[in-house]
Amino acid sequence: MPGFEIFGDEERREVQDVLDSGVLMRYGFDGARNGHWKALTLEKELAERLGSSNAHLCASGTAAVATALAACGVGAGDEVIVAPFTFVADIEMILMAGAVPVFADIDETLCLNPESVAAAITDKTKAVLVVHMCGSMARIDALATLCDERGVMLIEDAAQALGGHYGGKALGTFGKAGCFSFDYVKTITCGEGGAVITDDKDVYDIIQAYTDHGHDHVGSDRGAEGHPHIGTNYRISELNAAVGVAQLRKLDGMLEVQRANKAYIKDGLTGLNRVSFRELPDPDGDSATFLSFFMPTEEEARQATKDLAAAGVDGCFYWYDNNWHYHRRWEHLKQMNSPGALAPDRLGYGENWANRDLAKSDAIMGRTICMLIKLSWDETALAERLEKMKSVLG
Ligand SMILES: *Cc1c(COP(=O)(O)O)cnc(C)c1O
Numbered sequence: 001m002p003g004f005e006i007f008g009d010e011e012r013r014e015v016q017d018v019l020d021s022g023v024l025m026r027y028g029f030d031g032a033r034n035g036h037w038k039a040l041t042l043e044k045e046l047a048e049r050l051g052s053s054n055a056h057l058c059a060s061g062t063a064a065v066a067t068a069l070a071a072c073g074v075g076a077g078d079e080v081i082v083a084p085f086t087f088v089a090d091i092e093m094i095l096m097a098g099a100v101p102v103f104a105d106i107d108e109t110l111c112l113n114p115e116s117v118a119a120a121i122t123d124k125t126k127a128v129l130v131v132h133m134c135g136s137m138a139r140i141d142a143l144a145t146l147c148d149e150r151g152v153m154l155i156e157d158a159a160q161a162l163g164g165h166y167g168g169k170a171l172g173t174f175g176k177a178g179c180f181s182f183d184y185v186k187t188i189t190c191g192e193g194g195a196v197i198t199d200d201k202d203v204y205d206i207i208q209a210y211t212d213h214g215h216d217h218v219g220s221d222r223g224a225e226g227h228p229h230i231g232t233n234y235r236i237s238e239l240n241a242a243v244g245v246a247q248l249r250k251l252d253g254m255l256e257v258q259r260a261n262k263a264y265i266k267d268g269l270t271g272l273n274r275v276s277f278r279e280l281p282d283p284d285g286d287s288a289t290f291l292s293f294f295m296p297t298e299e300e301a302r303q304a305t306k307d308l309a310a311a312g313v314d315g316c317f318y319w320y321d322n323n324w325h326y327h328r329r330w331e332h333l334k335q336m337n338s339p340g341a342l343a344p345d346r347l348g349y350g351e352n353w354a355n356r357d358l359a360k361s362d363a364i365m366g367r368t369i370c371m372l373i374k375l376s377w378d379e380t381a382l383a384e385r386l387e388k389m390k391s392v393l394g
Pocket of ligand 1: 090
């Protein structure tokens, strides 16, 4: 999946433009920047590529999630429904907003189960934050319908699913706002960076002000701009955005290679008795950054993970035991261990959020192995990998 596999002259040229002009900030310095607007260029091309009216870059995917929550009006005392299989950033940003994370179960899509989400909605629910994990999609149409019916905001964390789509519509465009990450290991990278997309002009106005201390970006005198609301500094730098400009232009080529590499391995494993595959609500829309499969039992999945590593099949993740991506190892979040007290902890309105029964999610994740799909595998590497996998999993 990682864009860092294919750095080349394109990235170097974009970065050099910025260094030559000396303008590292995305706003202002119109004369000095010699016509180079890397953040603006990437925003325009990203919005076009995804079919969204607006895209706004920020410093990271985590900042994108925080910004989307803020722009959707999530604040103190609100509940946000979220998956127990995601990256810690989602839970961190919900807590830091003063809101309470409410887990719902995942299903064999490895993403939120719409029925479990429906059961978790209360009169305090402000938003559902659905993550499209490991390159593929949630049952996003059902979730969008549910959120519509229940009057709840839908926010998509598509940090791992850039280029994925459902029914031809880009992941990230189904809810009020969609979040992306361009950190070092994502499908395209800026080094560090992220983006929020939205079709709602009012939400967009909040997003672009929130990421820049509340600047309304009206007029050409930054010091005289208005501040409609509080914000912070989640800006991306021109250097980071420059890398992203080159990377985004390579996205479709990358997706093509990933899909071919994944299909080769998946086809080769199809028919093995002990292996079944993650459910894909729209197989054509898979961004194919991972191949996710199930073993019959937790025991067999643990053993297979070890055997695959021993056989030299690298990049196979057993997320069930992972510190950063699955709820079982999130004691620090569940206990709200923070340098300073978090609002839900101090005010006592989030006491029980961490105690939800997630047996259904555990039963699925305990059996799940996800293998990273790389761009750099050639025919020989693919064939060798498949043979090794077949001998371990067969
Ligand atoms: C990477 C990631 C993030 C955070 O992105 P950063 O750019 O690393 O801050 C958020 N959610 C998911 C699902 C991710 O994989």
